[in-house]
Structures are given as C-alpha cells and as structure tokens.
Amino acid sequence: GESVGLHLPTLSVQEGDNSIINCAYSNSASDYFIWYKQESGKGPQFIIDIRSNMDKRQGQRVTVLLNKTVKHLSLQIAATQPGDSAVYFCAEYGGATNKLIFGTGTLLAVQP
Amino acid sequence: KAGVTQTPRYLIKTRGQQVTLSCSPISGHRSVSWYQQTPGQGLQFLFEYFSETQRNKGNFPGRFSGRQFSNSRSEMNVSTLELGDSALYLCASSLGPAQETQYFGPGTRLLVL
Numbered sequence: 001g002e003s004v005g006l007h008l009p010t011l012s013v014q015e016g017d018n019s020i021i022n023c024a025y026s027n028s029a030s031d032y033f034i035w036y037k038q039e040s041g042k043g044p045q046f047i048i049d050i051r052s053n054m055d056k057r058q059g060q061r062v063t064v065l066l067n068k069t070v071k072h073l074s075l076q077i078a079a080t081q082p083g084d085s086a087v088y089f090c091a092e093y094g095g096a097t098n099k100l101i102f103g104t105g106t107l108l109a110v111q112p
Numbered sequence: 113k114a115g116v117t118q119t120p121r122y123l124i125k126t127r128g129q130q131v132t133l134s135c136s137p138i139s140g141h142r143s144v145s146w147y148q149q150t151p152g153q154g155l156q157f158l159f160e161y162f163s164e165t166q167r168n169k170g171n172f173p174g175r176f177s178g179r180q181f182s183n184s185r186s187e188m189n190v191s192t193l194e195l196g197d198s199a200l201y202l203c204a205s206s207l208g209p210a211q212e213t214q215y216f217g218p219g220t221r222l223l224v225l
C-alpha cells in the first residue's frame with residue numbers, strides 16, 4: 001500500500017537561544033530513556049540518557065527532564081548553535097520488550 | 113576507538129533481488145541490533161544478536177534475516193526485494209544484551225527499483 005510520510009514536528013530557534021524538544025513515551029514500564037541526534041546522511045548519535053529513578057540529568061549544554069507521572073521527556077539545549085540543527089529522537093527501553101522504541105523525531109532548525 | 117562501521121554505504125537493487133548488508137560493531141561490543149528507517153515508518157527495530165544468537169526480533173517478514181559471527185560482526189539479508197524495502201538500514205552496537213545504550217553506524221542506504 002501507499003505509505004504516508006511522517007510529518008516531523010519542527011522547532012525553529014534563533015542561534016544563541018535555548019531549545020526545548022519534547023517527547024511523550026508510551027510504556028509506563030520503561031525505565032531507561034535516551035536522546036539521539038541525527039544529522040542529514042548520518043546515523044543517530046547518542047546525546048544523553050536518563051534512568052527512571054531520576055527526574056533530571058545534565059550534560060554539556062544539554063539537560064534531560066523526565067516526568068513519569070505524565071510519561072513525558074524533554075531535551076533542553078542551551079545556547080543553540082547552527083551545528084545543533086538535526087532531527088532529535090527520544091527512545092525508551094524497558095519492560096518486557098527488551099528493545100529500544102523510538103519516537104517519531106523532531107526537526108530542530110537553528111536560524112543564524 | 114573506532115565507531116560502528118557499515119558496508120556498503122549505498123546500494124541500488126531491483127525488485128526480486130536479494131541483498132546482504134554488513135556491520136562491524138565497536139571493539140568490545142558484543143551485541144548488534146538492526147533498524148530500518150523510512151520517512152513513512154520512522155525507526156523500526158529489526159532484530160538483535162548477541163553471541164551469534166538472535167535475542168529479539170521485530171515485526172518484519174521472514175524475508176529479513178540476519179546473523180552474527182564469532183567476532184561480533186553481523187550481516188543482515190533481505191531476499192526477494194520489494195520497492196517498499198527502500199530505506200536506510202542502521203546497525204547499532206552495545207556492550208552486551210540488555211545494555212540499553214546503543215551506538216549507531218552511518219547506515220546503508222538501499223534503493224530498490
């Protein structure tokens with residue numbers, strides 16, 4: 001059958017601003033979450049992860065927040081740069097599936 | 113340490129043919145997972161191998177198969193190619209089974225005509 005292309009949510013920000021990318025996950029039994037960045041023509045690149053016993057974790061210019069009550073994950077990027085332009089995926093792991101389940105992704109477009 | 117490598121990077125095949133893609137994991141990583149990425153379906157899990165055994169399998173037809181060698185390198189095979197198999201095929205490695213942090217290769221872009 002004919003496939004319909006995924007319409008990626010897009011976040012457009014000015015260089016130097018902070019970016020917040022959101023993700024709703026599906027499985028309440030998931031206990032590990034990862035954010036990946038995928039640039040055009042490349043494979044997903046690991047950015048940061050968080051376990052379900054935490055609600056916040058910080059890396060270099062990035063922070064991940066986890067709200068298990070509403071099954072919501074967010075990625076904050078401070079002082080966004082043109083090199084941050086990419087598609088960002090959240091992924092969840094846990095429960096009986098024993099595999100990573102990816103979200104649909106968000107396109108971050110950084111305007112110089 | 114070298115990352116995950118995949119060969120070939122690009123491939124063009126015609127319907128009905130079969131294809132074999134190769135993946136070399138990060139040194140010391142023993143688990144390899146395969147994903148299919150398309151604009152229509154996003155990133156979808158194909159299968160995972162550890163110690164030459166398939167540990168987990170996604171919801172794909174039997175035309176999709178894989179294997180892992182004793183050096184942890186992995187191959188996936190798609191037989192009787194269909195137009196809808198055109199996709200980016202990604203390989204990811206992790207230290208071991210149920211090691212959630214996976215590191216991806218650049219992918220193999222397959223076009224089926």
